[in-house]
Amino acid sequence: ELKVEQNPLFLSMQEGKNYTIYCNYSTTSDRLYWYRQDPGKSLESLFVLLSNGAVKQEGRLMASLDTKARLSTLHITAAVHDLSATYFCAASRGSGTYKYIFGTGTRLKVLA
Amino acid sequence: SAVISQKPSRDICQRGTSLTIQCQVDSQVTMMFWYRQQPGQSLTLIATANQGSEATYESGFVIDKFPISRPNLTFSTLTVSNMSPEDSSIYLCSVGQAPMNTEAFFGQGTRLTVV
Numbered sequence: 001e002l003k004v005e006q007n008p009l010f011l012s013m014q015e016g017k018n019y020t021i022y023c024n025y026s027t028t029s030d031r032l033y034w035y036r037q038d039p040g041k042s043l044e045s046l047f048v049l050l051s052n053g054a055v056k057q058e059g060r061l062m063a064s065l066d067t068k069a070r071l072s073t074l075h076i077t078a079a080v081h082d083l084s085a086t087y088f089c090a091a092s093r094g095s096g097t098y099k100y101i102f103g104t105g106t107r108l109k110v111l112a
Numbered sequence: 113s114a115v116i117s118q119k120p121s122r123d124i125c126q127r128g129t130s131l132t133i134q135c136q137v138d139s140q141v142t143m144m145f146w147y148r149q150q151p152g153q154s155l156t157l158i159a160t161a162n163q164g165s166e167a168t169y170e171s172g173f174v175i176d177k178f179p180i181s182r183p184n185l186t187f188s189t190l191t192v193s194n195m196s197p198e199d200s201s202i203y204l205c206s207v208g209q210a211p212m213n214t215e216a217f218f219g220q221g222t223r224l225t226v227v
Contacts, residue, residue, distance in 0.1 A: 031212075033216075041221075042204060042218045042219060043204070043218040045215045048214065048215045096212050098143050098208030098216045100155075100216065101157075102156075104153075104154050105153075105154050
């Protein structure tokens, strides 16, 4: 059974600092996703990672995937207040499915 | 990406009653799903809404409690039946398109409070 774990659950960081969120999954999954959720809002897609070694960057966020280690990371560079949100990783339950198992989420607060 | 509209956006309901949540997509989509997000928690898949046939439910979820309809490729409903305070959650509709070369997209959610 696929399980997805994220850490940390909570992250409070100063503006301008760097940090990494980790997402481990327990069994083989061919796709890994990162979403952002603002309070009271739905999920906004950030990254889709499809293969081992995939790296994607958008602004101050960079995501990577290591399928051998069953690990994805979301790296935040020089954090700004606007990045405050909850970040979820999700893994596909099987090949060719949109059925996702979500991680616990990381609640990020960037302090000015 | 598809534009997904959910109604209602929020509701407060009495225990023992039922609420039907609608999910409307602006284009035909292959797959539709319903998720639940309990307060402060992650998302859990409730079921896959199958067009023209019975929904496929995940472990821990049953049709009597969460009946789902999907009459066409753009619309689905989720009913939360005989509600109790434990049903207080955000319910989200999700859609995906075949072939599976993009991510799933989510509606804005329905925030349900049962009193």
